[in-house]
Amino acid sequence: MSTLTHGLSWIDLQFQGRSRAIATAVVHDAGGVALVDPGPSSCLPVLTAGLEQRGIRMADVRELLLTHIHLDHAGAAGTIVRAHPHIRVFVHAKGAAHMADPAKLLASATRLYGDDMDRLWGRFEPVPSANLTVLEGGERIEAAGRSFDVAYTPGHASHHVSYFDRSSGVAFVGDTAGVCVDGGWVLPPTPPPDIDLDVWRGSVERIEAWSPQTLFLTHFAQAPSVRPHLRALLDNLERTAGWVRESLAEEGTDDERAARFAARLRRELRLHMSEAQLESYPVAAPFEQLWLGLARYWRKRAG
Numbered sequence: 001m002s003t004l005t006h007g008l009s010w011i012d013l014q015f016q017g018r019s020r021a022i023a024t025a026v027v028h029d030a031g032g033v034a035l036v037d038p039g040p041s042s043c044l045p046v047l048t049a050g051l052e053q054r055g056i057r058m059a060d061v062r063e064l065l066l067t068h069i070h071l072d073h074a075g076a077a078g079t080i081v082r083a084h085p086h087i088r089v090f091v092h093a094k095g096a097a098h099m100a101d102p103a104k105l106l107a108s109a110t111r112l113y114g115d116d117m118d119r120l121w122g123r124f125e126p127v128p129s130a131n132l133t134v135l136e137g138g139e140r141i142e143a144a145g146r147s148f149d150v151a152y153t154p155g156h157a158s159h160h161v162s163y164f165d166r167s168s169g170v171a172f173v174g175d176t177a178g179v180c181v182d183g184g185w186v187l188p189p190t191p192p193p194d195i196d197l198d199v200w201r202g203s204v205e206r207i208e209a210w211s212p213q214t215l216f217l218t219h220f221a222q223a224p225s226v227r228p229h230l231r232a233l234l235d236n237l238e239r240t241a242g243w244v245r246e247s248l249a250e251e252g253t254d255d256e257r258a259a260r261f262a263a264r265l266r267r268e269l270r271l272h273m274s275e276a277q278l279e280s281y282p283v284a285a286p287f288e289q290l291w292l293g294l295a296r297y298w299r300k301r302a303g
């Protein structure tokens, strides 16, 4: 477990045996313990071991704060709650029904991951409705004895929220502020099905309005700065969306377009970072899926 600031830490979930792909934030205070995005259940042994290093048992956790319900963020929630039914799970209204009954969510994920579902994510168990606290954005919630402001931050996902701990100045922004490994290129994660550039820009403004001192990214941990990071995110979102838009007019199949996009993105990333640093990016955000999400966005607009 690595320390962010007093009472705030994070654990590298070593997703697929790779470091710096998925991180869970841990709020641990006199008031209790809360986790922001517990990750997929395939990483539960690593999460549990990470907590135990600090003398924290999963039974000590009181709240799970979900930024959104994608499997890399929320997959383990149901399994954790089944073992510890006292735990409260915070989730946006548009995601809540899918946590209680994940059939549609899993069908949608299976379209992307096929036979790799189990290997990547492990089990996804439902969260009983009684354990869910449904958010709209704009509320203030209590977790681990602290207050967190909640903002609705769609763009990456239609049901994405971010959490702000005013006492530390840390904003937990899930995937809204992109993927950034060790100060590398800020990559906007744009998988299907919800990508929306306009609402994403509005979400970044909402995060900036908090004037956070620190951004905590699920992929990966502390961003090196706030405003330059968010500017880079929006610039790069514009760029990758532009590449995908151009690609739609090119010859070939979607698979070929996605492969060319992935190659172009890899070339761009290579300009800015080492090969070792780069390797965490496609694990956190598979490049062909980024093309799929943006292609869907453009085609929906054209239609």
Ligand SMILES: [Zn+2]
Pocket: 070, 072, 073, 175, 189, 218, 219
């Ligand atoms: Zn993610």
